[in-house]
Amino acid sequence: MDVLRKLYEQHFLTPAEKVTPLQGQLGGSGRAILRVAGPSGSAIGIVYPVRQENVAFLEFSRHFHRYGLPVPAIYGEDLAQDAYLEEDLGDTTLFEFLGANRNRDVIAKPAIEAYRKVVSVLPRFQIEAGRDLNYKVCYPRSSFDRQSVAWDLNYFKYYFLRLAGISFSEQALENDFTRLTKLLLAAPHDYFLYRDFQSRNVMLRDGQPFFLDYQGGRKGALQYDIASLLFDGKADLPPALRQELLDHYLECLSGFAPVDRDAFMEYYYAYVYIRIMQALGAYGFRGFYERKPHFLQSVPYALKNLQWLADNVKLPVALPTLMEAFRGMLASEKLKQLGPSVTVLVVHIFSFSFHHEMPTDKSGNGGGFIFDARSLPNPGREERFKQLTGVDAAVIDYLNEQESVHQFIAHAQSLVDSSVAAYQRRGFRNLMVSFGCTGGQHRSVFLAEQLARHLRLTSGVEAVVRHIELEKNFPEKIAK
Numbered sequence: 001m002d003v004l005r006k007l008y009e010q011h012f013l014t015p016a017e018k019v020t021p022l023q024g025q026l027g028g029s030g031r032a033i034l035r036v037a038g039p040s041g042s043a044i045g046i047v048y049p050v051r052q053e054n055v056a057f058l059e060f061s062r063h064f065h066r067y068g069l070p071v072p073a074i075y076g077e078d079l080a081q082d083a084y085l086e087e088d089l090g091d092t093t094l095f096e097f098l099g100a101n102r103n104r105d106v107i108a109k110p111a112i113e114a115y116r117k118v119v120s121v122l123p124r125f126q127i128e129a130g131r132d133l134n135y136k137v138c139y140p141r142s143s144f145d146r147q148s149v150a151w152d153l154n155y156f157k158y159y160f161l162r163l164a165g166i167s168f169s170e171q172a173l174e175n176d177f178t179r180l181t182k183l184l185l186a187a188p189h190d191y192f193l194y195r196d197f198q199s200r201n202v203m204l205r206d207g208q209p210f211f212l213d214y215q216g217g218r219k220g221a222l223q224y225d226i227a228s229l230l231f232d233g234k235a236d237l238p239p240a241l242r243q244e245l246l247d248h249y250l251e252c253l254s255g256f257a258p259v260d261r262d263a264f265m266e267y268y269y270a271y272v273y274i275r276i277m278q279a280l281g282a283y284g285f286r287g288f289y290e291r292k293p294h295f296l297q298s299v300p301y302a303l304k305n306l307q308w309l310a311d312n313v314k315l316p317v318a319l320p321t322l323m324e325a326f327r328g329m330l331a332s333e334k335l336k337q338l339g340p341s342v343t344v345l346v347v348h349i350f351s352f353s354f355h356h357e358m359p360t361d362k363s364g365n366g367g368g369f370i371f372d373a374r375s376l377p378n379p380g381r382e383e384r385f386k387q388l389t390g391v392d393a394a395v396i397d398y399l400n401e402q403e404s405v406h407q408f409i410a411h412a413q414s415l416v417d418s419s420v421a422a423y424q425r426r427g428f429r430n431l432m433v434s435f436g437c438t439g440g441q442h443r444s445v446f447l448a449e450q451l452a453r454h455l456r457l458t459s460g461v462e463a464v465v466r467h468i469e470l471e472k473n474f475p476e477k478i479a480k
């Protein structure tokens with residue numbers, strides 16, 4: 001986009017050579033996120049036609065920077081064209097890092113340590129930087145007030161409960177909403193509320209967390225953001241780890257303000273509930289109403305959290321109709337069918353050489369996609385890459401610099417995603433995808449790894465990768 005190229009040149013004093021859309025970054029907001037690269041480095045460009053949110057993000061970013069908080073530096077802006085340019089923080093989200101460092105409910109130490117770092121920074125946003133923040137630029141509300149609560153509750157009622165076919169008494173549910181709102185707003189709420197503090201909005205670079213997407217921030221209670229992180233649906237943190245991280249948060253919080261743990265916990269689970277309801281409203285709107293089924297893949301995780309709350313938590317106010325609605329959700333056959341527990345789809349991903357062994361389908365289904373990567377730039381033609389493979393950083397960097405590679409990945413992922421969705425609906429258990437190139441060493445290996453990384457973010461999918469030529473010629477790479 002021309003506006004992003006212009007902002008890049010103004011900041012780096014050299015022209016941009018490439019503007020590449022980032023895959024999977026549009027989410028539910030409609031925000032266009034692009035990587036702008038040139039000889040002086042790369043940056044992230046944002047184009048989004050909601051001026052108030054852009055203003056809030058830019059104002060907040062500069063304010064947080066003055067406090068030394070790890071947020072992206074702002075390189076330039078053109079609000080007349082709905083665009084700004086910010087620091088490139090890489091490609092690894094906390095969510096992806098968690099996925100790469102877990103085996104079901106067993107979370108490896110690196111991921112736990114990353115979460116502890118994230119939790120320790122949160123009070124700095126809420127209290128230290130929140131004291132003199134310009135709340136006048138908040139959008140759409142300057143505080144998480146009665147109106148904000150009503151929006152979230154109605155979002156849940158009309159876009160989730162109604163569309164999921166869960167029955168309830170309208171007036172009785174409104175009575176419960178009134179009681180819940182009163183409880184929520186009784187908590188001290190003179191702090192910065194990040195609003196979307198979850199694992200996809202934290203980037204990890206060199207082991208350190210950096211924070212994004214706080215443009216919806218406003219004044220609010222301390223409990224909301226830590227509840228958002230620890231009950232983040234697809235992150236699916238084990239209850240023991242959630243408790244450990246909550247204890248760590250309260251310990252860190254005490255360094256900024258006196259902490260009465262009992263008073264904090266009086267309101268905490270009410271905020272857990274409203275955050276889950278807000279998320280379910282979003283899943284329902286995007287999934288049921290806009291018919292984007294991948295948003296519904298997060299519903300089973302929210303139901304799992306609701307079941308845990310039902311078994312372990314008693315709120316200080318009675319909400320009988322709301323709790324009955326939750327029980328209806330937990331018993332709903334329609335919602336149960338959204339879950340990955342029905343059928344796990346195993347996607348077998350291969351890299352191979354067209355000159356040697358072709359992948360063999362052992363599932364009995366006769367094979368699947370075969371993508372020919374020989375049209376892409378070949379690292380194998382350069383001496384510096386001869387002894388490297390598609391899992392080595394130098395080759396990955398080289399291929400990431402090629403726009404044709406990103407286009408190829410986007411097309412391949414789109415085709416595979418369509419089949420994955422159809423296979424899951426039909427209860428199939430296996431899909432095979434193969435990438436071939438000349439030697440089976442660079443391009444096909446890189447593409448197979450990229451697809452596996454992409455699919456591992458999809459609920460109910462297990463991605464299994466085999467590199468046929470690497471197994472024969474570079475077994476140490478497989479072990480690595």
